Amino acid sequence: MVFSSEIFLFLFLPFTLFIYYGILLKSRMLQNTFLLIMSLVFYAYGEPWFVFVMIFSILWNWFLGLLVDKFRTRKRILSLLIFVMLVTNLGILAYFKYWMFILGNINYFIGSAIPIPRIMLPIGISFFIFQEISYVLDVARNKGQVQKNPLHVGLYIALFPQLIAGPIVRYETIAEQILNRKEKFSDFSEGVCRFIIGMSKKMLIANSLAQVADAAYQMPANELSVAMAWLGVLAFTFQIYFDFSGYSDMAIGLGRMFGFKFLENFNYPYISTSIREFWRRWHISLGSFFRDYVYIPLGGNQCSTARWTLHLFLVWALTGLWHGADWAFVLWGLLFFVFIVFEKYVRWETRFRSPWFTPFKYCYVFCILIIGWGLFKSGYQANLGLTTNSLALAASYFKTMIGVGNPKLFDGSAYLYWHENQFFYLFAVLFSMPIVPWMTAKCEAVKNVTGKLLLDITYAIIIFMLFLVSVSYVIKDTYNPFIYFNF
């Protein structure tokens, strides 16, 4: 089930809220149990069998969590338990997500003919496996208390707002909230607004631009014009941001509605002036997960330069692989590795501080991002089964972008897709910048009571209109791609 669907908006969510607040308000235990049941229903709606994989892995990690808590002081047993936890969790992930990729590569590189089974990927597996790892590691590191009740572990891992598309909620973030959260109407209402904003980002901007990106990447190479190639990659650049950040907004908003406070996952990444800054603003929960559970345990930067470079290389290769089982994703990750090392060596963030450099820095980041998203989209097409060779697709696409091979500069498709989506490009550029926080700050500075009231009413009307328009897109059943099944 996706958030931007009729069944979720008009049946699942209102029913869950009604029971949660209307009937179970007095009992936290019943509320948590009910939320867990509804989260499993939410997952099972799209993945009726894989829900058992999730239940099994929840129980297994709950059990490991108990053992880890018990043997916390006995280092060798603790290390063994963590090793077992990593092997089993990553083993599940490897089987479902990477087994076909591994076998395909073995066949390719050594010329064997090992049959490759078709393995369906459980939606959101990368998210819930990472949260399970987070649970056991946080218990081991004493950053969150062990849960004796498996329902609580289940709730943390399967909680439907963040189940299929993140953010990756660290156990230490919500360990306390599972039993001791406070639902307030102010939080609820803020959550509703956040959800509507997220839904608008997804339905209005991301889905519209997805049409352009998909059309460009599905065109035969000899029919793709330079203009269409640029429109396509720019569309994907904005699509993935508004889609992903829209989902994160919806997740954070839904969490708020039930009294949970998740950490922010995006912070206007496209205004970054360096790649390092970009990753401090983009998918923050993933970046911090890799930093805290991979990079720092490996030794971080407290080592030789060569060793530090190796740590970064591993982290970024894994970051790429986490996004999908394809070499294009690995290359995408390593692209960031190269530029982060480059920035470190030239001291990018400290050396070029003059405001005169700022436009140049924006261009530098945006160019790298465009190359990165071009690669990423090729990998995504491969995962969809729309191409067998993502790297060849990326190469041919990039060639067209720079005019190699005499492609047409402009064609009817480019005209059509620009004409149809020009407003969405404009909105995408505008709302990639922190215009809303800037305007909010201006509004909050108004001290006049009447003026403030008028601004509040205006805000409510705008958000309500956004809600209506987004719902009209849901009702119309417009193009609504789901891009998280890889993750």
Add this chain to the structure above:
Amino acid sequence: MNMCDNLKFKFTVFLVGIFFLYAYCASFHNIVDHARKIYWSVSTYQEISKPDLGSRVVALVKGFQAGFNNQDDFLYEPLQSVLLQMHGNLQRAMGKTIIVDSEEDKTVVKLQNGHLSFISNPMNFTKEAQNFIAFQQWLEERRVPTLFVLAPTKICKYDSQLPYGVQDAQNDNADHVLRILREAHIEVIDLRELYKNAPQKHYENFYYTDTHWTPRYALTAFGIIAENLASKGIELPRHLAEMESYRAVYSTQDFDGILIRRVKGFVSHEKDFRLVPEFPVDVERKQVSPGVVSFSHPRKNPELSDVRLLFISDSFGFDMAEFFSYGFQNVEHICQNRNDVDVRRQVEDFQPDMVIFMVNTGFYINHFNLK
């Protein structure tokens, strides 16, 4: 944080709350209304003048079941309609020419002349064409002649009117199918040729907001088919294909064509109409089974053809079937609109002397159970 700090969020929740309240009340009212009707029809059907409590409960449960089943979507239909209208208006305000749908073949394009149309990607219908050839050979073994008629779809082969950059492959797909059929020596009437030299007439005879041709286009097409039948010795009264023999009766309500239902607000409504014969008609219409309708004349009319005609078509054949019914003593119409009719079995039951098979370029043979 005091009350006023979050006033804007609370205002929003208030508005969204009213929306949901209205949506649920309206939907509930709709279900209850439907349930009430079913309740009374069940009670009446059971001829219970004073139903006991058990019967009342059973009838009420059945009523609610039917009421819920009647709710295709979660939103009350008029509310859905308003939202769709809003969606269409927004698209129009943005100057869009395409409304992309989640189902690829339901994407709607506004043609340069204002007509709405679906578009299609290139598809290979070789297998479907071969299925039809096998069906035709099966009929030939039973000495039943077959005529394949291709009805035009909205996008004219000779003047597509597509906006710059939009591509549609319906006519190319159809050309491919016709080539295969002709190579197999199947007789084909390609009605796209009818307005080859006057494409504007092609568009004039289509509904703006629907994929279908109007009864006027169907009547002209009927004339072409009647000429072909005459060349085979099957004579139909001449006046049947003349426009003067009919008068147009317009619907009083706006016509919700297939296309406008998907993109409300994108274009204005129009009126539906039907052609009513001015000559005396004595046809009995009977539903044989889902998707199969028979037309017969209870009294023998020497002007009409005695040939037993089996007419198989998609939804373009509704008007055409009526015209055939005026000229043949016995006609059976299989309309594969939403039904899965076993066509061969129907042939064996009806024992036709002639089979006319008609599809439009956008609706293909693969929708028919010809095996």
